[in-house]
Amino acid sequence: MSRPGTLTVYRWELRKLRAQKRTYLGLGAAVLVPIVFSVAVAIQPGEPADVPFGRYINDTGLAFPLVTLLFGSIWFYPLIAALVSGDIVANEDNNGTLKTILTRSVERSQVFFGKVLAAFSYSILAIILTGVVATVAGIIVSGFNPIPTLSGTLETPERGLLLVAGSLAVYLMPILAISSFALLLSTVFRNSAAAVVGTLMFSLLLQLVVIIPGLDGLQPYLLSTQFNSWQGLLRTPADWDPIIRAAWVCAAYAIPSLAIALTVFLRRDVAGG
Amino acid sequence: MSEQPPVALRGLTKQYGHITAVDDVSLTVNEGDVFGYLGPNGAGKTTSLRMMLGLITPTAGEARVFGHDPQKSVDALADVAGFVEAPRFYPYLDGMTNLRLVAALDGNEAKTRIDEALDVVELTGRASDKVGGYSHGMRQRLGIAAALIRRPKLLLLDEPATGLDPGGMRDMRALIARLSAEGMTVMLSSHLLAEVEELCNRVAIVRSGRIVYEGELDELRATAGLTIRLRTSDDEVALRVLSDRRGISDVTRRGAAPIQFRAADEAAIGELSRALADSGALIFELAPSAATLEDLFFELTEGEGDAQAEEKRLDELSDLTGGEQ
Numbered sequence: 001m002s003r004p005g006t007l008t009v010y011r012w013e014l015r016k017l018r019a020q021k022r023t024y025l026g027l028g029a030a031v032l033v034p035i036v037f038s039v040a041v042a043i044q045p046g047e048p049a050d051v052p053f054g055r056y057i058n059d060t061g062l063a064f065p066l067v068t069l070l071f072g073s074i075w076f077y078p079l080i081a082a083l084v085s086g087d088i089v090a091n092e093d094n095n096g097t098l099k100t101i102l103t104r105s106v107e108r109s110q111v112f113f114g115k116v117l118a119a120f121s122y123s124i125l126a127i128i129l130t131g132v133v134a135t136v137a138g139i140i141v142s143g144f145n146p147i148p149t150l151s152g153t154l155e156t157p158e159r160g161l162l163l164v165a166g167s168l169a170v171y172l173m174p175i176l177a178i179s180s181f182a183l184l185l186s187t188v189f190r191n192s193a194a195a196v197v198g199t200l201m202f203s204l205l206l207q208l209v210v211i212i213p214g215l216d217g218l219q220p221y222l223l224s225t226q227f228n229s230w231q232g233l234l235r236t237p238a239d240w241d242p243i244i245r246a247a248w249v250c251a252a253y254a255i256p257s258l259a260i261a262l263t264v265f266l267r268r269d270v271a272g273g
Numbered sequence: 274m275s276e277q278p279p280v281a282l283r284g285l286t287k288q289y290g291h292i293t294a295v296d297d298v299s300l301t302v303n304e305g306d307v308f309g310y311l312g313p314n315g316a317g318k319t320t321s322l323r324m325m326l327g328l329i330t331p332t333a334g335e336a337r338v339f340g341h342d343p344q345k346s347v348d349a350l351a352d353v354a355g356f357v358e359a360p361r362f363y364p365y366l367d368g369m370t371n372l373r374l375v376a377a378l379d380g381n382e383a384k385t386r387i388d389e390a391l392d393v394v395e396l397t398g399r400a401s402d403k404v405g406g407y408s409h410g411m412r413q414r415l416g417i418a419a420a421l422i423r424r425p426k427l428l429l430l431d432e433p434a435t436g437l438d439p440g441g442m443r444d445m446r447a448l449i450a451r452l453s454a455e456g457m458t459v460m461l462s463s464h465l466l467a468e469v470e471e472l473c474n475r476v477a478i479v480r481s482g483r484i485v486y487e488g489e490l491d492e493l494r495a496t497a498g499l500t501i502r503l504r505t506s507d508d509e510v511a512l513r514v515l516s517d518r519r520g521i522s523d524v525t526r527r528g529a530a531p532i533q534f535r536a537a538d539e540a541a542i543g544e545l546s547r548a549l550a551d552s553g554a555l556i557f558e559l560a561p562s563a564a565t566l567e568d569l570f571f572e573l574t575e576g577e578g579d580a581q582a583e584e585k586r587l588d589e590l591s592d593l594t595g596g597e598q
């Protein structure tokens with residue numbers, strides 16, 4: 001008889017995610033989008049020249065994951081992250097199962113952190129999947145060739161691959177911040193549709209703040225800006241400033257979200273179900 | 274710590290806005306009891322049980338299980354299991370997996386325990402089916418299984434027989450009786466006294482969140498039995514004789530129906546019969562009323578009397594039951 005804890009909850013949250021359709025909906029979309037994009041490029045080799053790296057998609061497959069991230073940042077990947085993170089607490093309300101798990105031997109805080117870990121794991125998996133599929137599909141379509149950086153220098157394919165991996169890792173920071181916000185809404189709204197839509201609206205509306213005169217100075221501190229911070233890696237020498245800023249800006253969104261969600265979860269009455 | 278009673282509620286209160294769902298409830302469930310928590314729908318049974326399980330926070334007062342406060346830590350529930358309202362599980366997982374999940378959250382996934390529990394509730398054959406396809410009765414049984422794999426010393430069941438067919442109810446009663454015989458303390462709620470009458474040794478009757486009776490079921494039964502029916506040749510005279518007579522109370526007469534009253538003891542009835550004979554009213558019938566425990570239960574929980582009348586009724590009741598409470 002071992003004492004159950006956060007990891008026990010985590011393990012079973014993953015097991016529950018594996019049994020739910022929405023998990024596959026999110027991961028499926030994360031896989032499908034780069035495939036569709038690659039097929040489109042293969043059939044009609046035009047260049048989305050208006051985004052960074054768009055011009056290079058016919059030169060190297062390594063540009064594919066980067067362009068996918070750029071296209072997906074405004075709402076697609078936030079949606080994928082929110083799909084599960086916005087549901088992971090509300091789902092219990094929906095099924096009336098909070099009373100079932102909260103009357104066993106795990107504390108509420110352990111249940112909460114187990115859920116946070118599971119939601120994060122899913123979001124991370126979605127980004128890794130999309131990156132790997134985009135890279136593989138891109139290499140098939142355009143080859144494993146050197147990639148130009150934003151500074152105009154050329155990186156070897158091997159180093160380019162490393163930079164793509166690094167970019168995905170940096171991209172995870174705002175994604176996990178979005179996940180945290182979705183978890184907050186999931187906990188507060190107790191309704192997964194409201195949490196998913198709310199997260200998406202938050203992600204989109206935040207970008208509108210800067211059109212208010214005098215608030216354009218906020219731009220660097222918006223969550224949406226952090227979705228592009230990985231581009232710092234693709235300069236020579238690497239520009240770490242946007243990445244460091246992304247780290248603390250994302251933390252400034254994620255930590256209060258999780259702290260409030262935890263407080264609500266610990267104090268709430270489980271009166272339904 | 275085994276000195277501490279399985280359940281001790283002290284001044285337990287829960288308010289939802291201006292609704293007082295549970296109003297100053299105090300009661301104790303002792304080891305070995307099968308305790309019936311009785312009251313009509315909306316009386317506050319489920320809300321009380323939720324507080325005992327740490328699911329909701331009391332507005333005032335306290336709930337203790339084996340002396341521990343379930344609001345502080347789930348450790349308090351180490352020897353407690355049960356469910357409130359209909360047990361709920363993950364519909365997209367099968368019965369077995371749901372049980373393994375709750376067992377894992379208990380820190381003990383021993384397969385033998387799970388198999389055993391499934392066997393007790395006769396779900397072994399359906400264990401690999403998704404819970405989403407279970408009937409209400411099957412979920413109820415799965416809920417019992419989920420409670421049993423915890424090997425609790427105290428089992429809390431919220432209207433366990435609700436929604437079951439007669440066969441299912443009988444099985445449920447047999448199971449509870451067996452668990453009790455094996456030494457488990459059981460607290461179960463019900464809106465029907467008859468449903469639990471033969472199981473419980475003690476009951477609390479709640480109405481609008483307040484306890485209107487707590488005590489041995491036998492005492493309540495004795496109380497119920499002391500209601501007397503009287504038919505005479507001249508009921509007007511009889512009523513006059515009954516009024517203000519020592520040991521006689523609660524005289525009622527509805528239309529042509531026999532007079533009913535409560536007698537403190539048999540001596541009071543004997544004296545009454547003599548007084549009636551002296552008064553000239555001939556006795557046609559003077560007998561214990563068929564009023565059952567169930568009638569008393571309804572009277573206690575559905576009487577429309579104001580709070581004061583209720584208090585008075587309670588005082589009388591506690592007089593009759595020898596000052597309990």
Ligand SMILES: Nc1ncnc2c1ncn2[C@@H]1O[C@H](COP(=O)(O)OP(=O)(O)O)[C@@H](O)[C@H]1O
Pocket residue numbers: 271272289292293294295312313314315316317318319320321
């Ligand atoms: N979550 C809640 N919010 C508001 N009122 C509630 C809530 N839960 C219960 N109540 C009210 O509290 C009272 C007691 O309900 P409940 O404990 O479910 O009674 P019972 O289980 O005896 O039928 C009812 O009037 C009910 O409407």
Ligand SMILES: [Mg+2]
Pocket residue numbers: 315318319320358431432
């Ligand atoms: Mg109820």
